[in-house]
Amino acid sequence: MNQAAESIPPVPGRSAGSRATPVGDTFFHGLTAVAAVLVLAIIAGIAVSLILGSAPALAEFGPGFLVSDVWNPVTNNFGAYVAIFGTLVTSAIAMVIAVPVSFGVALFISELAPAWLKRPISVAIELLAAVPSIIYGMWGLFVLAPVMADTIQPWLKTIFGDIPLLGVLVQGPPIGIGVFTAGVILAIMVIPFIASVMRDTFEVVPKVLKESAYATGATTWEVVRHIVLPYTRTGVVGGIMLGLGRALGETMAVTFVIGNSHNIHAGLFHPGNSIAATLANEFTEATGEIYTSALLALGLILFGITLIVLIAARLLLMRLQAGEGR
Amino acid sequence: MKPRLTNPTLIAASAALLAGGAVTANAKVDAIDGAGATFPYPVYSKWAQAYKDEKGVKLNYQAIGSGGGIKQIKAKTVDFGASDAPLKQKELEKAGLMQFPAVMGGVVPVVNAPGVAKGDLTLDGKTFAKIYLGKIKKWNAPAIQKLNPDVDLPDKKITVVHRSDGSGTTWIFTSYLSKVSDAWKNGPGHAKSVAWPAGVGGKGNQGVASYVNRIKGSIGYVEYAYALQNDMAWVQMKNKAGGTVQPNIESFQSAASHADWKNAPGFYMVLTNEPGKESWPITAASYILMHKEQADPQVAQAVLKFYNWSYKQGDEMAKNLDYVPLPSGLIKQIRAKWESQLQGEDGSSVWPPK
Amino acid sequence: MIDLYTRRRWTNRLTMGAAALATLFGLFWLAWLLFTLCVNGIGHLSWSVFSQPTPSPKGEGGLYNAIIGSLIVTGLGTAIGAPIGILAGTYLAEYGRDSRLAAVVRFFNDVLLAAPSIVLGLFIYQLVVVQIGHFAAFAGGVALALIVIPVTLRLTENMMRLVPDRMREAAAALGVPRWKVITHIVYRAAKAGIATGVLLGVARIAGETAPLLFTALNNRFTSYDLWSPIANLPIMIFRFALSPYEGWNQLAWVGAFLITFAILGLNIFTRVVLRHSASE
Numbered sequence: 001m002n003q004a005a006e007s008i009p010p011v012p013g014r015s016a017g018s019r020a021t022p023v024g025d026t027f028f029h030g031l032t033a034v035a036a037v038l039v040l041a042i043i044a045g046i047a048v049s050l051i052l053g054s055a056p057a058l059a060e061f062g063p064g065f066l067v068s069d070v071w072n073p074v075t076n077n078f079g080a081y082v083a084i085f086g087t088l089v090t091s092a093i094a095m096v097i098a099v100p101v102s103f104g105v106a107l108f109i110s111e112l113a114p115a116w117l118k119r120p121i122s123v124a125i126e127l128l129a130a131v132p133s134i135i136y137g138m139w140g141l142f143v144l145a146p147v148m149a150d151t152i153q154p155w156l157k158t159i160f161g162d163i164p165l166l167g168v169l170v171q172g173p174p175i176g177i178g179v180f181t182a183g184v185i186l187a188i189m190v191i192p193f194i195a196s197v198m199r200d201t202f203e204v205v206p207k208v209l210k211e212s213a214y215a216t217g218a219t220t221w222e223v224v225r226h227i228v229l230p231y232t233r234t235g236v237v238g239g240i241m242l243g244l245g246r247a248l249g250e251t252m253a254v255t256f257v258i259g260n261s262h263n264i265h266a267g268l269f270h271p272g273n274s275i276a277a278t279l280a281n282e283f284t285e286a287t288g289e290i291y292t293s294a295l296l297a298l299g300l301i302l303f304g305i306t307l308i309v310l311i312a313a314r315l316l317l318m319r320l321q322a323g324e325g326r
Numbered sequence: 327m328k329p330r331l332t333n334p335t336l337i338a339a340s341a342a343l344l345a346g347g348a349v350t351a352n353a354k355v356d357a358i359d360g361a362g363a364t365f366p367y368p369v370y371s372k373w374a375q376a377y378k379d380e381k382g383v384k385l386n387y388q389a390i391g392s393g394g395g396i397k398q399i400k401a402k403t404v405d406f407g408a409s410d411a412p413l414k415q416k417e418l419e420k421a422g423l424m425q426f427p428a429v430m431g432g433v434v435p436v437v438n439a440p441g442v443a444k445g446d447l448t449l450d451g452k453t454f455a456k457i458y459l460g461k462i463k464k465w466n467a468p469a470i471q472k473l474n475p476d477v478d479l480p481d482k483k484i485t486v487v488h489r490s491d492g493s494g495t496t497w498i499f500t501s502y503l504s505k506v507s508d509a510w511k512n513g514p515g516h517a518k519s520v521a522w523p524a525g526v527g528g529k530g531n532q533g534v535a536s537y538v539n540r541i542k543g544s545i546g547y548v549e550y551a552y553a554l555q556n557d558m559a560w561v562q563m564k565n566k567a568g569g570t571v572q573p574n575i576e577s578f579q580s581a582a583s584h585a586d587w588k589n590a591p592g593f594y595m596v597l598t599n600e601p602g603k604e605s606w607p608i609t610a611a612s613y614i615l616m617h618k619e620q621a622d623p624q625v626a627q628a629v630l631k632f633y634n635w636s637y638k639q640g641d642e643m644a645k646n647l648d649y650v651p652l653p654s655g656l657i658k659q660i661r662a663k664w665e666s667q668l669q670g671e672d673g674s675s676v677w678p679p680k
Numbered sequence: 681m682i683d684l685y686t687r688r689r690w691t692n693r694l695t696m697g698a699a700a701l702a703t704l705f706g707l708f709w710l711a712w713l714l715f716t717l718c719v720n721g722i723g724h725l726s727w728s729v730f731s732q733p734t735p736s737p738k739g740e741g742g743l744y745n746a747i748i749g750s751l752i753v754t755g756l757g758t759a760i761g762a763p764i765g766i767l768a769g770t771y772l773a774e775y776g777r778d779s780r781l782a783a784v785v786r787f788f789n790d791v792l793l794a795a796p797s798i799v800l801g802l803f804i805y806q807l808v809v810v811q812i813g814h815f816a817a818f819a820g821g822v823a824l825a826l827i828v829i830p831v832t833l834r835l836t837e838n839m840m841r842l843v844p845d846r847m848r849e850a851a852a853a854l855g856v857p858r859w860k861v862i863t864h865i866v867y868r869a870a871k872a873g874i875a876t877g878v879l880l881g882v883a884r885i886a887g888e889t890a891p892l893l894f895t896a897l898n899n900r901f902t903s904y905d906l907w908s909p910i911a912n913l914p915i916m917i918f919r920f921a922l923s924p925y926e927g928w929n930q931l932a933w934v935g936a937f938l939i940t941f942a943i944l945g946l947n948i949f950t951r952v953v954l955r956h957s958a959s960e
Binding site: 071074075146173256260261271281 | 490519522525526529533540
């Protein structure tokens with residue numbers, strides 16, 4: 001199929017009305033190619049500006065920058081570990097909550113909901129993704145954080161506080177601001193991304209496959225478990241990766257609720273920090289070359305992490321697709 | 327304020343838009359851009375509104391942070407920068423800048439401790455620094471109880487709240503802590519953003535205010551206006567002279583009046599821990615930064631005219647928003663500095679306007 | 681002992697119940713968020729919000745300048761970004777297809793789509809603001825364009841690829857040159873999809889805050905000048921939400937209410953367009 005378009009020969013001089021010239025085609029071809037290359041130029045520009053900007057800090061601190069947990073603007077000593085840690089932990093919390101919920105949502109829409117309900121529900125879920133992140137931040141600080149502090153965190157503490165391992169996770173002052181709340185907000189923000197990709201892939205499963213399974217007496221869950229899921233692995237993984245990419249780079253919403261403290265605690269209720277939040281908080285105030293450069297280096301790391309997630313997703317998808325043999 | 331203003335403005339602005347590039351270099355400057363410190367943002371905004379209504383010149387000030395103000399004026403992307411942390415004379419010279427104070431205010435410790443009402447609690451610098459160092463962990467610690475024999479202090483953990491973003495407020499606050507405590511000076515130190523030994527970070531004054539309101543047993547520091555507007559329980563401080571003072575416009579002004587502005591090169595003056603029994607120990611001036619050599623003297627003149635106007639007309643507006651106007655003696659010195667330090671490229675002085 | 685059939689049935693009920701609960705959980709957040717916005721926003725909604733510029737603290741005013749500024753910056757971002765996205769998408773769907781360049785562009789477009797918006801703002805600050813010497817609405821537009829490009833590019837490519845090659849072949853057989861086939865036939869067939877891409881791009885950028893922080897900045901007054909700092913709703917909300925003055929806080933909620941419902945409305949509208957085109 002794809003080859004067909006390639007092989008369309010531009011037949012000159014035969015069209016009715018206007019003269020077809022190769023010039024017009026060369027021009028249009030060139031124009032679209034320039035636009036496509038522009039995308040590469042933008043990425044290159046971003047990468048170059050980040051690399052140049054972070055060079056002084058990276059030269060000063062070397063690879064130790066990645067593992068140092070110091071962030072001291074007074075002595076100009078910086079390390080990225082706390083911010084990287086916070087970025088990964090908040091995203092992990094978000095995924096732990098969002099993946100099962102999104103799966104449930106996708107399942108409900110594609111397999112359970114009556115036809116008239118499918119569209120309104122999927123639109124409503126997708127609207128969650130349309131709400132600007134600053135609104136999430138404002139709402140998180142003024143509305144969600146007090147509820148977290150007064151109800152949810154004390155409740156989680158009484159339930160899990162005495163259980164080994166889990167007990168450590170619910171340590172920290174129940175102030176409603178911190179790594180856990182940031183993770184919850186991120187989860188709400190990425191659910192629509194994951195759910196809509198999952199739903200789309202669930203819907204491409206050939207009806208024949210499902211119908212024949214039902215005909216053998218399988219329950220809905222068994223159909224999903226043994227027919228739909230194996231068939232749609234790539235889409236499911238793709239959706240999760242898309243959501244993860246979102247969570248890693250989210251700025252405004254996290255900034256409001258993460259607590260912005262350059263410390264690492266095992267307890268999730270403690271305030272922490274993420275790369276994007278550090279940038280938003282400190283970039284305009286940073287004076288001095290090394291400080292600014294350290295922040296740009298954080299930006300570069302974030303850019304790198306998103307790149308790695310994308311590449312990992314690509315490789316995984318390729319392997320899964322090969323395995324599926326279709 | 328005046329609803330009818332909108333339409334003529336709109337028409338005039340669209341006309342200006344249509345005229346496009348026709349505006350010549352000689353045209354009267356009718357818009358000035360400034361950026362920097364968040365602390366004076368409300369009062370500059372208020373002045374700008376009144377100034378526009380009176381003179382028709384729009385001063386657009388954007389609160390991007392003191393560090394941002396310094397960065398942007400150095401990059402010449404704004405007509406003036408603003409910072410709560412003054413630059414040292416050396417830095418000014420290196421960047422070809424001059425600075426002058428525009429308005430003053432104070433930083434106020436606020437608490438949320440059960441049983442402690444507004445202005446009840448007294449702290450001195452040393453104790454305060456120890457709390458922020460994480461060395462005093464409970465409200466009923468002996469050091470606090472000793473200063474407050476009449477207050478029934480709770481047996482509760484202290485949660486320290488600080489700023490998460492780099493800020494002039496933190497610069498002023500840590501300047502005070504460094505002056506009163508060697509442990510602080512040699513530990514976290516004095517900067518717009520430090521490595522905090524304890525506590526949680528809130529974004530902006532409002533972030534700190536809302537954390538303190540929310541967390542029982544917390545202590546934080548905010549600008550005076552925020553403490554008042556949020557109706558927070560502030561702390562009275564024991565100052566350098568041993569007096570116990572409440573934060574208010576009089577105690578801020580007392581601190582400013584004890585400062586020796588004349589012998590401060592480049593108006594570099596940190597108003598923390600000033601002498602005087604009535605002086606609030608964490609007082610601060612907010613500064614304006616401009617390039618000494620002006621490519622377009624018209625623009626510089628427009629900026630100076632605005633601040634000259636606000637020195638004359640802006641006192642009430644400032645007080646109304648809980649800011650402190652500059653003492654009149656200082657304003658004379660500032661005008662003299664404008665005259666001697668600001669020049670066009672041809673060497674002609676920018677101030678006073680001809 | 682429970683027999684196999686009962687167990688299977690119960691597993692099914694349990695999992696399906698969990699799925700329904702998950703959906704309720706998702707919808708619950710949306711409902712809560714919108715409820716908060718309505719409660720805090722509608723009460724202070726008045727004509728002056730639309731007719732007056734931002735007030736000084738304790739003064740009276742509205743969001744006129746921010747609304748105008750947001751329209752200008754968003755419009756500019758779309759005007760710059762959408763054509764580039766559409767043209768690049770066209771390249772991928774028509775000329776590039778399976779070429780190596782197309783694969784690379786596709787990958788890096790995903791990178792751009794995932795790039796944190798604050799990083800885009802920093803980039804345009806260096807590229808535009810520092811070069812022209814001041815903050816400007818134009819710089820904000822360029823920063824937002826970088827967000828519009830990957831969104832429109834992706835949808836354009838997907839939608840154009842849905843157009844069957846038979847249509848292209850039929851046109852080519854009549855001797856119509858390639859570029860005319862694309863502009864007259866493929867675009868026409870895919871126009872609803874492309875419009876969806878553009879509108880989704882608009883919806884994405886209308887509420888963006890981070891990229892405007894270092895580019896368009898903000899403006900206390902109403903401005904229509906592309907070369908000056910300009911007001912915009914997201915930054916106004918950001919500033920006013922965290923201010924000490926009640927009037928400003930209220931305006932922040934009103935702004936949040938307006939922008940959220942405008943964006944949700946745009947999204948719903950877009951979906952209607954998409955459904956319309958799908959049923960055609």
